[in-house]
Amino acid sequence: MIKVSDTAKKKVVELMTDEGFNATTDFVRVGVKSGGCSGLSYELKFDNSKADEDKMFEDNDVRIIVDKRSFLYLVGTTLEYSGGLNGKGFVFNNPNAQRTCGCGESFSL
Numbered sequence: 001m002i003k004v005s006d007t008a009k010k011k012v013v014e015l016m017t018d019e020g021f022n023a024t025t026d027f028v029r030v031g032v033k034s035g036g037c038s039g040l041s042y043e044l045k046f047d048n049s050k051a052d053e054d055k056m057f058e059d060n061d062v063r064i065i066v067d068k069r070s071f072l073y074l075v076g077t078t079l080e081y082s083g084g085l086n087g088k089g090f091v092f093n094n095p096n097a098q099r100t101c102g103c104g105e106s107f108s109l
Contacts, residue, residue: 001057001059001075001076002030002057002059002064002066002074002076002077002078002079003059003060003077003078003079004059004060004062004064004078004079005060005078005079005080005081006060007080007081007082007083008060008062008079008080008081008090009060009061009062010081011081011083011090012028012062012081013062015046016028016046019046021046021048023061023062023063024061025048025063026046026047026048026063027046027047027048027050027056027063027064027065028044028045028046028047028062028063028064028065028079029043029044029045029046029047029064029065029066030042030043030044030064030065030066030070030074030077030079031043031044031066031067031070032069032070032073032074040073042092043070044079044090047065050065051067053067053068054066054067054068055067055068055071064079073094073096074092074094074096075096076094076095076096077092077093077094077095077096078092078093079091079092079093080092080093
C-alpha cells in the first residue's frame, strides 16, 4: 500500500489537470530505478493505462499504479508534497529505506 498525504493529493490533482490527465480516472505511476547518489531513485509520472502486472492502490482519492519490481521497494511508503521557499516538491517517506541522500530523491536498502 502506498499512502498519499493531503498536500500531495492537492498537488497531484493540480498537476494532472495542467497536463491533460483526469485525476478521477487516470493514474499516478510510481516506480524505482537504479541510479541516484544512494543507489536507487524514485520515479513519478502520470499515466492513463494500467498493465496487467501493475499493482493498483487508491488512497485519498488518488489512484496509484506500481510495477511489480518497484512494489517491493515501496510497500508502506507515503507520498508527500513539500512546498514553500525551501520546498523540495514531492517527497517519498519510505520506511524500507536504510539510507537516503540529502535531496531525498534516492535511497538504498
